[in-house]
Amino acid sequence: xxxxxxxxxxxxxxxxxxxxxxxxxxxxxxxxxxxxxxxxxxxxxxxxxxxxxxxxxxxxxxxxxxxxxxxxxxxxxxxxxxxxxxxxxxxxxxxxxxxxxxxxxxxxxxxxxxxxxxxxxxxxxxxxxxxxxxxxxxxxxxxxxxxxxxxxxxxxxxxxxxxxxxxxxxxxxxxxxxxxxxxxxxxxxxxxxxxxxxxxxxxxxxxxxxxxxxxxxxxxxxxxxxxxxxxxxxxxxxxxxxxxxxxxxxxxxxxxxxxxxxxxxxxxxxxxxxxxxxxxxxxxxxxxxxxxxxxxxxxxxxxxxxxxxxxxxxxxxxxxxxxxxxxxxxxxxxxxxxxxxxxxxxxxxxxxxxxxxxxxxxxxxxxxxxxxxxxxxxxxxxxxxxxxxxxxxxxxx
Amino acid sequence: xxxxxxxxxxxxxxxxxxxxxxxxxxxxxxxxxxxxxxxxxxxxxxxxxxxxxxxxxxxxxxxxxxxxxxxxxxxxxxxxxxxxxxxxxxxxxxxxxxxxxxxxxxxxxxxxxxxxxxxxxxxxxxxxxxxxxxxxxxxxxxxxxxxxxxxxxxxxxxxxxxxxxxxxxxxxxxxxxxxxxxxxxxxxxxxxxxxxxxxxxxxxxxxxxxxxx
Numbered sequence: 001x002x003x004x005x006x007x008x009x010x011x012x013x014x015x016x017x018x019x020x021x022x023x024x025x026x027x028x029x030x031x032x033x034x035x036x037x038x039x040x041x042x043x044x045x046x047x048x049x050x051x052x053x054x055x056x057x058x059x060x061x062x063x064x065x066x067x068x069x070x071x072x073x074x075x076x077x078x079x080x081x082x083x084x085x086x087x088x089x090x091x092x093x094x095x096x097x098x099x100x101x102x103x104x105x106x107x108x109x110x111x112x113x114x115x116x117x118x119x120x121x122x123x124x125x126x127x128x129x130x131x132x133x134x135x136x137x138x139x140x141x142x143x144x145x146x147x148x149x150x151x152x153x154x155x156x157x158x159x160x161x162x163x164x165x166x167x168x169x170x171x172x173x174x175x176x177x178x179x180x181x182x183x184x185x186x187x188x189x190x191x192x193x194x195x196x197x198x199x200x201x202x203x204x205x206x207x208x209x210x211x212x213x214x215x216x217x218x219x220x221x222x223x224x225x226x227x228x229x230x231x232x233x234x235x236x237x238x239x240x241x242x243x244x245x246x247x248x249x250x251x252x253x254x255x256x257x258x259x260x261x262x263x264x265x266x267x268x269x270x271x272x273x274x275x276x277x278x279x280x281x282x283x284x285x286x287x288x289x290x291x292x293x294x295x296x297x298x299x300x301x302x303x304x305x306x307x308x309x310x311x312x313x314x315x316x317x318x319x320x321x322x323x324x325x326x327x328x329x330x331x332x333x334x335x336x337x338x339x340x341x342x343x344x345x346x347x348x349x350x351x352x353x354x355x356x357x358x359x360x361x362x363x364x365x366x367x368x369x370x371x372x373x374x375x376x377x378x379x380x381x382x383x384x385x386x387x388x389x390x391x392x393x394x395x396x397x
Numbered sequence: 398x399x400x401x402x403x404x405x406x407x408x409x410x411x412x413x414x415x416x417x418x419x420x421x422x423x424x425x426x427x428x429x430x431x432x433x434x435x436x437x438x439x440x441x442x443x444x445x446x447x448x449x450x451x452x453x454x455x456x457x458x459x460x461x462x463x464x465x466x467x468x469x470x471x472x473x474x475x476x477x478x479x480x481x482x483x484x485x486x487x488x489x490x491x492x493x494x495x496x497x498x499x500x501x502x503x504x505x506x507x508x509x510x511x512x513x514x515x516x517x518x519x520x521x522x523x524x525x526x527x528x529x530x531x532x533x534x535x536x537x538x539x540x541x542x543x544x545x546x547x548x549x550x551x552x553x554x555x556x557x558x559x560x561x562x563x564x565x566x567x568x569x570x571x572x573x574x575x576x577x578x579x580x581x582x583x584x585x586x587x588x589x590x591x592x593x594x595x596x597x598x599x600x601x602x603x604x605x606x607x608x609x610x
Contacts, residue, residue, distance in 0.1 A: 083515055107517030118512030122530045122606060131526065132516055165606075181516070 028101065028109040031188045032059040032221040033094045035080065040089035042075055048245040049075040050086070055240060055247055059188075062215060062222040063250075064232040066268065067242035073225045076242070077191055080223060081107045093189075108132060111182030115194040117174050119166035119181070125151070126162040129181045136185065150180035155210065171199055172207060179211075183218070190222045196231065208234055229268055241265055283363050284356035287377045287385030294386065295320050298345040302334045305344045309334075318376055318383065319348040325376060325383065327351050353378045354387065364389055407576045411565045413584070420551060420561035420588075427483045427547045431490030432540055438491060439498025439536070440529075449499060456492040464489065464550050468557055482554025482563075489550060490543035497539025501532025534604040541596040548589040562588075 035057040042049040050072040057063045065073040078084040079091050082103045091098045098106060119128050129150055130143040138146070151158040154176035166174055175195060182190055196204045196211075208231060215222065215235070226232055232239050233253045240250040241264075249261045253269075260266035293312035296305055298321035309317055309331055319326040327348030334347065352375040354363045367375055367389055377385035408414070438456075442449040462470075464485060471481040505528050513523040555563020562585045569577035 081515060083511075104517050104519050107515060109517075112512075112515045114512065114515075116508055118508050120509060120512075120527060120531075122533075132518075135518065135522055135526075 028096075028105060029094055029188060032057075034059060034092075035189075035221070035223075036092045037076070037079070038090050038092070040076070040079060040086045040091065042072075042079070042084065042086045048072075049084075050079070051245040053089070053247050055250060057221065057223060059221050060219055061237040062224055062235060064236035064239040065223065065225045065242060066227060066229065066232045066239060067248075069227065070244075071242040072245040073227075073242050074193055077193055077223055077225050080189075080191060081110055081112060083107075108136065108185060109187050110189040110191055111179075111185075111187045113175075113178050113182045113190070113192045113195045115197040117178040117198075119174055119177055121166055124163050124165055125156075125169070125177050128166065128177060129184055131181070132184050146184065147180075150183055151177075153183075153214070154180045156180075175199065175207060179214075188220055190220050192222060192224045194225055194227070197226070197228075204228075204231070211235065233269075241268055281360040282356065283354050283358045283360055283377055283387055284385065286360055287356070287387045290377070290383045290385045294318055295383070296329070296344060297321070298326055298343065298348070300344050302342050302344060302347065305329070306331065306334050316374055318351060319344055321345065323381065325351065325353065325378070328374060328376075351376050355379070356384060360387075363387060403576060404580055407574075407580045411568065411577055411581065413562070413565060413581065416560070416562050416565050416581075417584070417588075420563070420585075423479050423483055423551050423554065423559065423561055424486075424547055427486035427551060428490070428540075428544060430483070430487045431494055431543050431547065434487065435491045435494025435539065435543065436498050436536060438495040440502065440524075442495070443499050443502040453492070453496055453499070456495060459488050460492050464553055465556070468550070468553060472557060477557055477559075479554060479559045479561075481557050482551050482559040482561075485553075486547040486550040489546045493542040493546070494536065494539040497535045497542075498532065501535030502528050504535070505531045534600060537596065537600045537603050541593060541600060544592055544596055545589060548585070548592065552585055 037053050037055040040050050040053040053072070053076060055076075065076055067073045075084055079086050080093075080098070082098055085099075119125075120131070123131065126144070126147045129147045130138075133143045133146060147162065148158040151161055156173060156176055161169070161173070161177075166177070169177065175198075178195065182192075196207050199207065212235060224235060236253060238250060238252055239256055241248045241256070243264055249256060249265050251259075256265060256269045260269060293314055294317055296308065296317040296319055298319050300308070305317070309315070314331075316328055316330050318328050326345060328351040329344055329348050333349070334344070352363075352367060352370065352372055354366075354375060354377055356377055356379055363375065367373065367387070373389045375387045376383055377387055438452065442452050459467075467485045467488065468481045471484050475481045475484055502524075509527055509531065510523055513527045518526060551559070551561055552563040552566065554561055555565070555567040562581055565581040566578060566585070568574070569581060
């Protein structure tokens with residue numbers, strides 16, 4: 001905000017800025033190799049917004065900045081496009097200090113998405129997306145093509161949405177347009193400040209999923225601020241945890257979960273909460289539905305069993321005799337004794353079984369004790385599902 | 398004689414078609430000048446916040462001078478004719494337009510100017526692409542007030558040989574022709590109402606398109 005008022009005195013000397021106009025349209029960087037924050041400090045009065053921050057961002061990764069409010073995450077993000085100027089330290093992009101660059105030009109070289117989106121209400125969707133390209137001197141046709149491409153990209157049919165005004169769109173649709181606008185100039189770097197923060201939880205999940213897909217396609221470097229740890233774990237390649245203006249830890253989600261540097265990190269990634277959460281879950285919530293192809297008759301010989309399993313595309317089956325489960329058997333076990341005429345009955349290994357209403361936490365710890373990763377879910381004497389431990393974890397995260 | 402015949406006779410005798418055209422000409426010039434100066438002043442004081450209040454207070458003082466007095470004061474400078482009436486209209490109309498422009502520009506939600514800034518719009522581009530368009534409904538609201546002012550003051554111009562419908566009224570009063578006074582008066586009022594309604598429609602359209610408040 002500060003430099004806004006500072007600049008307003010130049011309003012009536014537009015000719016001064018005219019000279020650098022051409023320069024503003026050139027691409028600063030085709031790709032991001034590395035962004036480095038070096039000893040960044042920003043103070044408001046006597047309190048630190050960022051204190052001595054050192055952080056590197058690799059080209060092509062999605063780095064999450066997360067922390068409680070007032071932790072300095074948004075301030076950090078804004079030093080990248082110089083919406084906030086640090087008091088000391090430097091931000092370098094591909095070894096170029098951002099303070100050596102014209103801020104307007106710098107900003108046009110990165111996309112920016114914010115929580116309240118800020119689509120201009122007096123412009124159509126197409127005008128909103130095409131605004132910066134238009135100022136960059138693109139011709140009409142090129143802008144329209146770009147707008148169509150981008151709307152398509154964020155799953156909004158262009159013909160339906162181009163001429164609408166922002167208020168005619170739902171929150172989720174507006175946020176998609178916000179993303180499209182940020183990508184208008186095809187910047188190699190995207191800054192996202194809680195882009196899904198204002199959406200309701202279900203919609204947020206949906207957009208996160210879509211964004212994950214988009215992220216893979218575009219291969220851009222993304223710096224993403226959020227306060228939602230689940231979002232961070234889903235989207236982030238690496239996560240930087242900030243607290244009280246300081247960087248506490250940065251690492252992949254696994255590193256943070258398994259090696260938190262302190263209590264605070266542990267409580268943010270909150271593995272505890274997951275387990276608490278798991279207490280309330282029942283086996284039936286996380287099991288996969290049992291299908292007949294997982295069932296094999298005890299009297300079958302090993303070779304036939306392999307054929308059958310290959311045909312039905314399964315690696316593990318459960319052996320049944322007269323409707324009673326005898327155990328499980330893996331394709332691998334059968335392969336070993338292929339030559340002999342041996343019945344599957346003899347090869348079956350014991351299997352754990354649980355009831356649908358057993359708690360997942362109990363089932364998982366029981367499975368872990370016996371080193372099993374698969375178990376059967378039985379309703380009275382009927383198989384109804386399969387519990388796969390890896391899958392359970394995936395569903396939880 | 399039917400009513401229509403009476404009206405037609407008064408209309409012809411007083412050359413009211415010509416007077417109406419004259420009237421609208423003066424009115425258009427006055428309004429156009431008011432808009433140019435008013436918007437200019439509004440944008441200027443927006444960029445110089447320190448003098449904004451002083452300028453608005455000065456314009457307020459002008460506003461308090463009775464219109465007839467203002468026209469008479471302008472007489473020695475601008476002579477008889479359309480000049481004093483147009484000048485007085487403009488002086489009155491600057492305030493509502495400038496004030497609304499200023500308020501409109503200042504009132505644009507910071508959210509939008511912040512985004513504009515962050516997208517890489519220069520301060521000038523932010524002014525022309527975001528601030529001015531978004532304050533248009535308020536500017537037009539000011540113009541609408543100015544329009545009514547202008548209509549009234551231009552009519553007074555008849556007193557100083559300004560021409561227009563004011564002249565018809567003036568003659569009517571001098572010669573005590575009740576018909577002429579009535580018809581010219583109603584017609585002038587009707588014109589003002591029509592123009593105001595027209596401006597109202599434009600304002601509403603702009604609100605729908607640009608309005609956020």
